[in-house]
Amino acid sequence: MYESSTDAVHPRFSRNRKIFKTGGLKIALIQSTVGPDKAKNVSHIVREIHKAKENGAQVVALGECFNSPYGTKYFEEYAEEVPAGETCRALSKAAAEAGVCVVGGSVPERCGDKLYNTCTVWDSKGKLLAQHRKMHLFDIDVPNKIKFKESDVLSPGQQVTTFDYEGVRIGVGICYDLRFGELAHIMAANGCSLLIYPGAFNMVTGPRHWELLARARANDQQLWVALVSPARDENAEYVAWGHSMVVSPWGDVVQELDEKPGTLFADISFTTLEDVRLAIPIRTQRRTDVYDTIAKK
Template sequence: MIRFAGIQMLVGADKLSNLNKATELVSKAAKAGAKLVSLPECFNCPYGNQYFAEYAEKIPDGQSYNHLKMLALEHEIHLIGGTIPEECDGNLYNTSLVFSPDGELIAKHRKVHLFDIDIPGKIKFKESDTLCPGSSITTFNVNEFTVGLGICYDIRFPEQAHIMRDQGAHIMIYPGAFNMTTGPVYFELLNRARAVDNQVYCSSIAPATDNTATYTSWGHSLICAPTGVVVDSALHDEQIVYCDMSMREIQDIREGIPTSKQKRSDIYKLVHVQK
């Protein structure tokens, strides 16, 4: 059993204020017994192409890196640092850092699938105008659990989740800032789908809604059980969502409905033969 906490926090233009807010809320989550904690996507800066270069940090030299390391060490938790803009060799990435209770960086995930969409009359956004995509699948271990890590738009690609599941994932975390157009339609649906597809706990942690921002986050951070049931969820304001994640529950679901025991390659061969 492990208590997970997802922190939906209001993010502003001042990086230090954002880091201080993260300190306050991580401390609150740790005092509530959380041992695995996640901050939201772009927790240290506003989300937008116009901000990524200005707020970008080199890893491991940046202010946010050092702050996250300190928080993990102080509270003896595994901390998923939401995401921050990362600068490396002249390129920008949307990057999530994971620290262990001893302050060690144990995982780094760069967003693989960039958010490039155009819904006429509603929203147009193209992360690829400024960001480069990552090229790796990311999992890490927390006690007996394996955690798969993606970022926001990554959740729309079930193949990435399937690979994390094949690498042993019991939990999938996607710091993500869906918007006011796509959020109401897809945010909960995609988390429940990935949970059921892979028989894992699945959670997306978003910034709180700020209607004055140039990009407005839908908020509504949530945690889904391996059955797809929503265990805890937020609305628009700052809130911490919690879940006591049980290995026994995962095992019971997988034993009762053993979809993972049939290799996908066998299924594909069967479908091909039937055609």
């Protein structure tokens, strides 16, 4: 598996003082409309990856379930193996041809008799860099309102996922993973400068919590956060909020799309990252003699 960085987590972040490179990184977030035709969804994404490269992107990130409608009843039908499936092969080829790192949103993955919601990451040569299986499954049951259980179909991932690209360590979570600050903390402690969350918040949670959680994760962990949503389709069974965005380590939204299809471009400044960490030195002032957050795997 390609799921986890092997670096140990230092409880006081002391080794994070200079782990990020100077300068910056240009990223692109592709917010695409997702329909029932998998091949059409994927071919559109491939075209957009090439367009993003033409506009200077070094890392291109996609939304959750970019190749299939979102819903438990669709996962079995659209699932494919990683990395042998047709979507993975298309992403690998696109990454190599465009010469960019592709953070492949998520796809329904089949592994033996289990299904996962999985993000694959491909380097500029088309090599699989990382594979993140959504750790936290969205199970809710509100009497007389809504019942939805991803665990009826999906299995949860078991590992924290980080990868290195062009001297930058990047962490990955999927949708509901965003709500768990402990996961973000562990990725930050492992040296991440940027966290990318493909996600599909709905029309209730989106306006309430999408931006709030992105800013919270960025501010608490003093790093960049990118959220990548599908575009909103009012005729779909599941209507996504959209509003893909990039948030700075100060907790400011620096770029944001609306609900329509589009591509967001943002410059990730590592000078800004260092300025924040020097100005507010929480990383060396945590009371790990009293409390701590650790990874068990």
